[in-house]
Amino acid sequence: MATKTKLHPRNQHSEGYDFARLVAQTPELEAFTISNPSGQATINFQDADAVRMLNRALLKTHYDINSWDIPAGYLCPPIPGRVDYIHYLADLLAQSNNQEIPRGRHIKVLDIGTGASLVYPLTGQHEYGWHFTGVDIDTGAIKSAMKICAFNKLDIAVRRQNKPENIFRGVIRPKDRFHLTMCNPPFHGSIEKASKGTQRKWANLGKGRSTQLNFGGQNAELWCPGGEIKFVARMVQQSMEFTNQCLWFTSLVSKKDNLQPLSRILKKAKVAEFKVTDMAQGQKTSRFIAWTYKSKRQRAAFAKET
Structure with missing residues (x-):
């Protein structure tokens, strides 16, 4: 059993990875299992095949996903941290629902940049029964997401964004209504910065140099012109067109220093409220920013809609 982590209290992975249980569910994982200096079971996180197999085991063991894979070169997300975002979004919805987390398919979630892994819809649907719509600009990611849905007979909508600037x-179609939108935006401003960021991350982990981007990733998953601030600023600008169709707009923010400029952008957009939620994950702290154009009374009414 791994060391406990500082994940959300409802996160199934707060006690670490139970490799005995994972291997029992996915025997193929055993070939990738090694021991760390403390004698605990782990994998080599620089090995893309090992990371992919670990994710497959986690999704099968904890989220009832019997068939999962992604094409080579696509982002293979660390599931415990991704699920934390889902749990904190559940807490956000509870604030407008008498502190009770709304569960069931009437809760609609739009996942911007869902990726080839479909990680947020897979985990969020299992944990809370919400209905997800995953969106991506990459054809390969869309094909992979649809394949995962088909193999596991999942009712998750997958839509292609045809215009990268949007x-x-x-x-968002005229009759759509979403309780949440979520996004893990590309946070680097160029491919060079993405590569340097990966090298720093491996060095901080004491793993030396890696010739690959962290857990893989296509360009659109890792960087865009202007980086995270420009991307989220564009998101805020476009959110103003869908104030009546969405309750909460949210996005992960990788760099704490970006919160101040993003806060100014949100104030200028005249949102009814915005908030920042910190998520502690081991020695790392991540966060997401959430904004709404609805008053508290309007939020309560929207939250009860079916």
């Missing part, structure tokens, strides 16, 4: 435009 985020909500073109994928």
